[in-house]
Amino acid sequence: MSDTPKPEEILSRSHTPPKTGWMDTPINIRPGMYCYASNPKSVDYVGLPYPRQWNPMEDDWNLPENWKEIIFEGMRDRLDRFRSFKVFMDICVRCGACADKCHFFIGTGDPKNMPVLRAELIRSVYRNDFTRFGKIFGKMAGARPMTLDVLKEWWYYLFQCTECRRCSVFCPYGIDTAEITIIGRELLNLLGLNIDWIATPVANCYRTGNHLGIQPHAYKDMIDFFCEDIEEITGVLPKPSLNRKGAEILFITPSGDVFADPGTYTAMGYLILFDFLEKKYGLDITWSTYASEGGNFGFFTSHETMKRLNAKMYAEAKRLGVKWILGGECGHMWRVINQYMDTMNGPADHLEVPVSPITGTRFENAASTRMVHITEFLSDLIYHDKLDLDPSRNDHLKVTFHDSCNPARGMGLLDEPRYVIQSVCKNFYEMPSNTIREQTFCCGSGAGLNAGEDMELRLSGGLPRANAVRHVHEKHGVNMLACICAIDRAVLPPLMEYWVPEVDVTGICEMVGNALNLPGQKKRTTDLRSEDLPGMEEEEDADE
């Protein structure tokens, strides 16, 4: 952290490329900009190839002897299996529309972080190995042979992409760098070249059901702990159930929500909501320690790993005999659920089309996948006036909303969270239009890059997001950044601390939890963070 550059340094970085062409500019792997190599034990645990000790800073990466052949065969295989990959390798015209759409390019000024060049790193090898033109004209046609330096470049820059898809919104052909990065990382994983911040959560998730490696009894402890906190704050002790067979709904949320602040307050929000709905309307819902992870770091490893980790959701829903699944606030989790889960692990014939037991609303948009987003569920409840809300407990907050990349560009969940926020808090301000909704900027730490050792990369990549927050902070006095993603809740606090220290971070359900009146509650004088609610306290004093 001590080597982290000052904000002014990051802001003044030039976007003018160097004199030497990109193929002739050697790679410089720099501390602060990369994540540590995968722990061989984690790679081995899930049976991925070539688990070994290696260090990106060393010349020798201990690659298998035939590594070039493995990459070549891996590429060929994926060109045959993914039309996306094949088309995206062929049709880019290098118009440059994507160049300054990438938060990493804006923040680092490194031309290889322009989405087009990130893709060209792979395309150049594709042209050399798979196209006649590349074979004949070589470098002039933008082709180059695979070498160790090229491989290192792949690794370095594919782990400087958060798969946020912002570039694909602007590309006239819809070329999606996320897709290229996903397949590129898949190729690197054939050689055991993952980062540990992904590999170890994957192994944890495989074994314990969640990325953080929380074992079932500890998971229950954490939930119990939240319930005690809720009792202290509201006077009501929720009694959630875990692994309960025969429940109507299974609830799955990222494990980050039960692990660290401020995600834990979001978890408390869920508990308050479910307790309210249970007491008032008889909601029948269970959590699971086996499917205790909504997120999926397998998504950042390979399609196969994604499928292996995702399988738990339907398997657990089937075992418990629930009717449908409700999903918590998480970003990439929802891209996986929305665009991959049903294809990978469906059809979910053991489930039913989700129907809200409280309003009777049928979620037709989830008719096949049978999983509903918590803000869809909440919006429906709020619209039908089923919640007893007192938004004044959020009066001290001036809120803006960060659209997480995956729900925005891999789903289109844009109005639901806004509707919920505005129902529980009266002060809501949007960031500038080119930085929200489908044009939202990434937190800079997605796709498994939320480690500690790559802080400079994260703070650079988070610049455009933080800059927009600073704008609304200065203009409207915004002091709270709301988001619907567990990674956001983990990484935005340090980003805000660095760029806009006056702004804090919250999940949506935390605000719902603050506003929701529980039957039989005591006078609420603090929020879920156990911080005094301005105004509420005085009243109490006056009463006394």
Place this chain on the structure above:
Amino acid sequence: MNRHYMFSLIAVLLLFLIAYVGVAAVGLEVLFGIIIPYAAIVVFTVGFIYRIVGWARSPVPFRIPTTCGQQKSLPIFKQAKIDNPSTKGNVVIRMILEIVLFRSLFRNTKVKVKEGGKLFYGYELWLWLFALAFHYAFATVLVRHLRFFTEPVPQWLQLLENVDSFMQIGLPGVFLSGVVLLAAVTLLFLRRVLLPQIRYISLANDYFPLVLIFGIAFTGILMRYFIKVDVVGAKELAYGLVSFHPTIPEGIGAVFYVHVFFVSVLLAYFPFSKLMHLGGIFMSPTRNLPTNTREVRHVNPWSYPVKVHTYEEYEDEFREKMVEAELPVDKELPPEPEEPEADETSEEKE
């Protein structure tokens, strides 16, 4: 980086010389007027189909459209039906807008760092404008050339020509499309040469087609307004090609053969180059699929079973801790050494 566009300039100059000298000095009219055009058309057609089939043979395992607006969820939220299309009909509209109006490019912004360290994203529509002008001018020029391949010339074509030359500058009337094409191609070229970021990402394969198309437009305009080649002869040759009775009329002039040669090179180059975006845009999985991924299941043709960590394995590892934490389990703990009593006590407790 200069070598990339220098290479393209030199390549096109060489092509010019080859055709010009070939016809003017060596008298290879048959080669440049008949054999090469035929060959180019064959390469283009076969190559184009080959590439499309090549893409089509790779399946679409997952439905991954980029959603650029509000999804279809509850009736209270207005769905962005074009940018987040959940029906095939709306996908068609999305695709038409992409292909006809370059809708995604229209979103283009440019980042600027303003004083006080504020980032600002302004709309940047030059690229969209140049691209649109270029493609439409090219298309119009192409259609106009049907006059050389049809007998009699259809009336709608005459109408198009009238519209295209409505400005009525000089005689023969100046076709706007040709001028716009030349201007747009020049601007697109200059953009690549002058903007540092774009120059950095540009390859010879980006400059070459621009220079070549410049050459095509330039020779075309040269023939129509300045050299005034024998149009009747040109049509005779062109019509001969499409009616499979190829002939070489006398005295059309070498520049005509250069023009035809440039077009032939472009046609032959097309399927092997980025120009295939013409076909590829129709096949881009982030744009051409409906976003109703939770509503209708998408099937992956190569899906295969994978190794998973089952609940049974999970419970086997953690059963003791789960029982201790009073979490429900599927299989009870193995009985303690003093079996019967232990069993009874645990039942009693429950």
